[in-house]
Amino acid sequence: MGSSLLSVAEQLLKDLQRTYSETNQIPDDLLIALRFVFGQCALQALDLVDQRSVTCVSSPSGRKAFQVLGGSGHLYMCFTSCHYCPCPAFSFSVLRRNESLMCKHLLAACLSQAMGLCQQEQVSDQQMTHILSGQTEAST
Amino acid sequence: MADILGVVFRRFASGTVTSDVIFPPDAEANTLVLGDVNISRSVLFLAAVTAATDLGLKVLFFTQTPFQSLPSNTFFFMHVHLQNVKLVYVKTLEELVEDIASLHELASPPSLIIVDGLDHYLHRSRVRPLQDDLSPVAHVAALLHDTAAFLSQILQNRADGQGLCRVMVSFQSECEGSRDSEALAPELLLCVLDRYLQVSGGGICQSCVLRWYSSGTWCCWQEVLWSSGSFHTKNGITNLPWLVVHKFNTFGLTFRIKNT
Numbered sequence: 424m425g426s427s428l429l430s431v432a433e434q435l436l437k438d439l440q441r442t443y444s445e446t447n448q449i450p451d452d453l454l455i456a457l458r459f460v461f462g463q464c465a466l467q468a469l470d471l472v473d474q475r476s477v478t479c480v481s482s483p484s485g486r487k488a489f490q491v492l493g494g495s496g497h498l499y500m501c502f503t504s505c506h507y508c509p510c511p512a513f514s515f516s517v518l519r520r521n522e523s524l525m526c527k528h529l530l531a532a533c534l535s536q537a538m539g540l541c542q543q544e545q546v547s548d549q550q551m552t553h554i555l556s557g558q559t560e561a562s563t
Numbered sequence: 564m565a566d567i568l569g570v571v572f573r574r575f576a577s578g579t580v581t582s583d584v585i586f587p588p589d590a591e592a593n594t595l596v597l598g599d600v601n602i603s604r605s606v607l608f609l610a611a612v613t614a615a616t617d618l619g620l621k622v623l624f625f626t627q628t629p630f631q632s633l634p635s636n637t638f639f640f641m642h643v644h645l646q647n648v649k650l651v652y653v654k655t656l657e658e659l660v661e662d663i664a665s666l667h668e669l670a671s672p673p674s675l676i677i678v679d680g681l682d683h684y685l686h687r688s689r690v691r692p693l694q695d696d697l698s699p700v701a702h703v704a705a706l707l708h709d710t711a712a713f714l715s716q717i718l719q720n721r722a723d724g725q726g727l728c729r730v731m732v733s734f735q736s737e738c739e740g741s742r743d744s745e746a747l748a749p750e751l752l753l754c755v756l757d758r759y760l761q762v763s764g765g766g767i768c769q770s771c772v773l774r775w776y777s778s779g780t781w782c783c784w785q786e787v788l789w790s791s792g793s794f795h796t797k798n799g800i801t802n803l804p805w806l807v808v809h810k811f812n813t814f815g816l817t818f819r820i821k822n823t
Contacts, residue, residue: 484667484668485667485716486713502706502709504709505709509702511696514696514698514701518697518755519751548668549668551664551667552661552668555706555710556660556663557702
């Protein structure tokens with residue numbers, strides 16, 4: 424996946440953040456752009472955003488992480504800073520085949536962050552360590 | 564050239580030990596060292612003590628096996644600042660990940676995180692990685708990147724806007740005798756490492772990949788880029804001027820300018 428497409432994606436998210444902060448909605452042209460850049464997972468990610476499935480978890484140390492509740496009930500810890508998700512789709516489509524920029528969970532985290540629609544949760548530093556190391560997974 | 568390794572090479576140039584080292588202003592952040600496990604380990608350790616002594620950095624050095632002996636070059640440092648180098652012996656990938664994940668809890672964060680032999684951790688995961696499952700290596704690489712970015716923010720807040728947390732990782736790309744039919748191809752693992760160690764963040768995170776090749780007792784470090792599954796020379800420079808001599812009878816490394 425070319426670095427130019429990644430730059431386009433990053434700019435698109437910035438445009439989305441600015442537009443949503445002004446109008447509280449996503450215009451059709453940005454929706455079309457999201458679909459074009461991110462493919463099928465764009466709509467799936469927007470569904471996750473609508474369901475408020477993304478939680479920004481923070482601890483007293485200042486460390487933050489994003490947890491995304493997937494449709495199957497699995498909780499995925501994502502890094503938006505460097506684009507990582509532990510789900511099988513990310514491992515296969517992004518890392519292995521380089522066919523996609525993101526999976527739906529990671530895109531949902533990025534969209535939620537851009538639109539200010541993350542749920543917030545405070546945990547202890549020790550709990551944050553467990554989350555970052557992938558030891559914590561819960562279902563609804 | 565990765566900044567800390569450049570300092571190491573200049574300090575231990577053959578026949579001299581110079582204390583006059585200059586920290587380059589355009590310091591690169593992350594370094595991936597490929598090649599022989601023993602040479603990489605020695606160079607990483609010299610980088611650790613150099614960073615602690617010359618640059619005043621706090622260093623965390625993750626490795627699987629305790630050092631049975633130290634490079635003789637380090638005797639120069641033995642009286643100075645080794646308390647800033649913390650050796651952390653972890654056996655498994657899970658333990659390594661948990662230790663890195665816990666770095667945000669430290670009151671005094673490190674400025675240099677070194678992981679020696681990441682390939683061996685990946686082959687010794689308690690949960691055997693499935694074929695084609697790149698999640699374990701992606702997790703540890705992304706965690707290193709995100710942790711370094713977080714610690715850099717902490718260091719910058721404390722140091723009047725300056726301060727950077729760097730990552731150095733050694734990886735033996737050819738694991739003769741240790742691979743089995745279910746192990747992932749090294750090229751795939753390197754692609755994933757390249758993805759996360761080269762991610763830019765505010766223009767301060769760049770990576771440097773050093774690969775060594777040898778002829779008899781002479782080894783040469785080459786600064787390369789890993790792109791599209793193969794190595795490419797960086798900026799058209801085919802060889803760095805440094806040669807590493809591994810003295811097989813004494814555990815010491817000497818660096819010498821090529822063709823001198």
